[in-house]
Amino acid sequence: MKAVVTSESGSLVVEDRPDPTPAPGQTVLRVASCGICGTDLHLHQAGALPPGAIMGHEFCGEVMESVGSLKAGERVAALPVLSCGSCERCRSGLGAYCETQRTLGLGDGAGAYAEYVAISAHEAVRLPEGIDDDHGSLVEPLAVALHAVNVGRIRRGESCLVIGAGPIGLGIALWARHFGAAEVIVSERASGRRAMAERMGATQVIDPTHEELPAALDRITSGGPDVVFEAVGVPGLIQEAIQHVRFRGRLVIAGVCAAPDQIVPVQAILKEASVFFCLAYEKDDFQYTVDMIDQGRVTPSPMVTDRVGLSGVAKAFEALGNPDEQCKVLVDPRT
Numbered sequence: 001m002k003a004v005v006t007s008e009s010g011s012l013v014v015e016d017r018p019d020p021t022p023a024p025g026q027t028v029l030r031v032a033s034c035g036i037c038g039t040d041l042h043l044h045q046a047g048a049l050p051p052g053a054i055m056g057h058e059f060c061g062e063v064m065e066s067v068g069s070l071k072a073g074e075r076v077a078a079l080p081v082l083s084c085g086s087c088e089r090c091r092s093g094l095g096a097y098c099e100t101q102r103t104l105g106l107g108d109g110a111g112a113y114a115e116y117v118a119i120s121a122h123e124a125v126r127l128p129e130g131i132d133d134d135h136g137s138l139v140e141p142l143a144v145a146l147h148a149v150n151v152g153r154i155r156r157g158e159s160c161l162v163i164g165a166g167p168i169g170l171g172i173a174l175w176a177r178h179f180g181a182a183e184v185i186v187s188e189r190a191s192g193r194r195a196m197a198e199r200m201g202a203t204q205v206i207d208p209t210h211e212e213l214p215a216a217l218d219r220i221t222s223g224g225p226d227v228v229f230e231a232v233g234v235p236g237l238i239q240e241a242i243q244h245v246r247f248r249g250r251l252v253i254a255g256v257c258a259a260p261d262q263i264v265p266v267q268a269i270l271k272e273a274s275v276f277f278c279l280a281y282e283k284d285d286f287q288y289t290v291d292m293i294d295q296g297r298v299t300p301s302p303m304v305t306d307r308v309g310l311s312g313v314a315k316a317f318e319a320l321g322n323p324d325e326q327c328k329v330l331v332d333p334r335t
Contacts (some may be wrong), residue, residue, distance in 0.1 A: 002333065003114035004313045006053045012044070012314040017054070020110060020118035025085055027070060027121045029061030029078070033137035034112040036313070036329045038166055038233075039256060040105070041320050046258075049107050056111035056331065057104050060127060060136030067121040077139040077290065079123040079283060080104035080111070093283035095123050113313055115333045125286045128294045134307075135293050137330055138300045142293075143285040144254070145171025148229060149179065150285075151278040152252040156180030158226040161217065161244055162202075165193040167328045168254055169231035170200045170303050177201035178298055185220055187213055192305075192325035199302040217244055224249060233257040238275075242268045251275045303328040309335035 003017045022028050035058035043049050057080035066072045082102040083095035090098050105111020110118070127136050145168050154160060160176050162169045165188035176184045178201070185204045186197040194205040206216045217224055224246035230237045233255025241251045242263060251273055268275065292298045306329040308316050316329045 001115040002310055003054050003110075004056075004310050004331075006044070006049045006051055006055075008051045010044075010047050012317060014310050014313075017114065019116055022065070022067075022118045023082075025067070025121055026082065026118050027067040027124075028064045028116050028118050029059070029076065029112075030064055031056075031059055031061040031112045031115060031117055031333045032075070033061075033133040034059040034331045034333070035137045035141060035167070036316055036320060036331065037141065038168070041317060042233075042256070042258070043106065044317060045321070053107050054110040054112075054114050055105045056113035056117070057106060058137050058140040059112035059117065060133060060139065061112070061117065063124070064116070070121050070124055075127040075136065076124040077127060077136050077286060078119040078125065079281070079286060080119075080140065081123060082109050082118070082120050083123060085120060085122045090122070095120065095283060096280040113310065113331055113333070123283065125283070125290055127290060130294050131290065133332075134301065134304055134330060138304070138328070139286055139289050139293070141167045141328070142171045142174070142289045142298070142300055143281040144168055146175050146285045146289055147281040148172055148231075148252050148254040148278050149175040151276045152227045152229065152250050154179045154181055154227060157182045159183035159221050160185070160227040160229060161225040162186045162197075162229045162231055163237055163241065164188060164230070164232035164255065165190070165197045165205075166231065167303055169229070170196055170327070171300065172229050172231055172254065173197055173201040174298055174300060177203075178292070183220060183225070185217070185225065190324045193323070193327055196302050196327055200300070213240075213244065221246070223247065226250065227252065230255050235259050235261040239263045239267075242271070242273060245271060245273050248272045249274075253277045304330060306330070307332060309333070
């Protein structure tokens, strides 16, 4: 099969690789669409993946061989983990947190920037006919955002601030409005992404380079937002979130920051703020996302800015390194 792999020099190149061989309890998908994630970009920029690694963990595709209740020809999205399926976490729909799982596309297992990918059959979620391939590959990032909003316990009529309008931040804005937030304020430097945020549920968008965020929040809210979502993952933003949240508000840290960071705890203590860190999703988040897209209750398509084949992945990574108009780039290995 054709796949995008990390070369010895660290660049991304298209190579011929062996088709995946499924282990017991696994099946193979013919990949129809796979999104480029910010985590992919950060791993690539840091040179964190070994030569020969295949990235891609936001995908959907066609089942090639029947396994259990999955039938050949069915279209599915899947949690990108090779989980055991038998431990307590897996039995509870928490395969993403299985202690023995291998994550697809992040160095442990081969991902879906390829014509085919092996998945755990029990982690697949069927896609109704009304969900096209683009939306199928958006299920994973939307499930990440849904999990963050659930962790933040958004209640109808509350206000929230989303720091960052990348795909996860946009998804958080989408779900926050879906669950009844009265104000969804998105802070983002890139003009193109601010426009996307408006199309995906933001009631207010702020360019922090032109307007001081505290002043803007005072103008929009009384006492600060009830919930602040940090969806960027760079040092300094957790402290910024603490500064912005209201008394007894909640902070949800969804951005993945791998660098050391510092906070001033007393500022959160004086506010009695609750701080939550979140990762990934539950299988129910996948199913709920599929159901809401199928019913037309959420529409994530505004975040899709580009579609490329395998040969266009390297250039897409370059563009996403300093994005403005670019947001979610989808890879179609069939083209």
